[in-house]
Amino acid sequence: MKISIQKIILTGDRPTGPLHLGHYVGSLKARVELQNKYDTYVIIADLQALTDNADNPEKIRKNVFEISLDYLSVGIDPKVSTIFIQSLIPELAELTMYFLNLVTLSRLERNPTVKDEMKQKGFGGNVPAGFLMYPVSQAADIAAFKADLVPVGGDQLPMIEQTVEIVRKFNKTFKPVLVEPKALVSKTSRLPGIDGKAKMGKSLGNAIYLSDSSDIVAKKVMAMYTDPKHIHVENPGRVENNVVFTFLDAFDPDKKTVEKLKKQYQKGGLGDVAIKKRLIEVLENFLAPIRKKRAEFAKNPKAVIKILEEGTKKARTITSQTLAEVRKAMKLDYF
Ligand code: TRP
Helix, strand or coil: CCCCCCCEEEEEECCCCCCEHHHHHHHHHHHHHHCCCCEEEEEECHHHHHCCCCCCHHHHHHHHHHHHHHHHHHCCCCCCEEEEEHHHCHHHHHHHHHHHHHCCHHHHHHCHHHHHHHHHHCCCCCCCHHHHCHHHHHHHHHHHCCCCEEECCHHHHHHHHHHHHHHHHHHHHCCCCCCCCEEECCCCCCCCCCCCCCCCCHHHCCCCECCCCHHHHHHHHHCCCCCCCCCCCCCCCCCCCCHHHHHHHHHCCCHHHHHHHHHHHHHCCCCHHHHHHHHHHHHHHHHHHHHHHHHHHHCCHHHHHHHHHHHHHHHHHHHHHHHHHHHHHCCCCCC
16 A cells, blocks of 8 residues: 655645636646745646636647646746646546535535536526536535645635535445545735735636746736826825736835835836836746746647646546445445
8 A cells, every 4th residue: 555644735826717826826836936846736727717618628738738837837836836737637527426415505606616507607596507607616626635734825725615515424324434534725915916806816807827928927917907196296195906007016026125215106206117117026026937937838838738637637546546436335346
């Protein structure tokens, strides 16, 4: 028997579009930092993405590749982290089916993130059943790997909560074979959109993507929300809810200078263009190496596909083992 001494991380994203700076601050950064300390598995959740994109499989397929490039370019290292494709692991679908008996319809309808998404997507009375139950599928993703830790953005907390409930119920009803996971949410509160809205989001059209060119980044920064009352350079300005300063806080390595600039801005005498120029430079320093790495991997799609293939194969050895235990616990090990 293989005894795992390292704790396990399972985390990932839906491949519905490219990843942005909000994803970086919210979870990618933690994944890169923790990958050498934990046995890390990164799920590209294509099945989950299909729960509200059933009519657009081409989009999901394309983004499986794009998101892999995002992962590799920020430094998720396939030598230590296992990146895999959800739909190629049938055990995850199987475990979802078992878990569905351990959760009620009213509990599914109470999940706050799902509720928000349903509103945002305007399903009205036509919520796809698969969409409503995707937290159960996510619980299966996490439980199949016996993950201890799940580094995710704050909006995913209700999913981990629901996973813990399901795992507890499973262990109590059958046998204690599954592990209760913990969420790891980044200390930096979530990054706002360039428009000043609380959340940066693909569907909100206010994101800076990891794959954006220098020109686009510069344009987006120049259009950033600052302090609408700060009209003349000599006016005092607000740094709270000023997106440029929030981004400087998140990405500028020179914290001392940022503090100095904040004071100057609050006093008056520092223009928006000046702080935006600084941010453009800071983001350029951060994104240039990521862009370069991305371009290298993009030139070699075969190597990327091989990484996914090997990752998926390795992931499956873990889930097969867990599912054998699950079936035994549920008295489904007939032969
Ligand atoms: N729900 C996550 C997202 O919206 C994706 C996801 C699917 C996930 N399964 C997971 C995240 C398991 C962490 C753990 O991007």
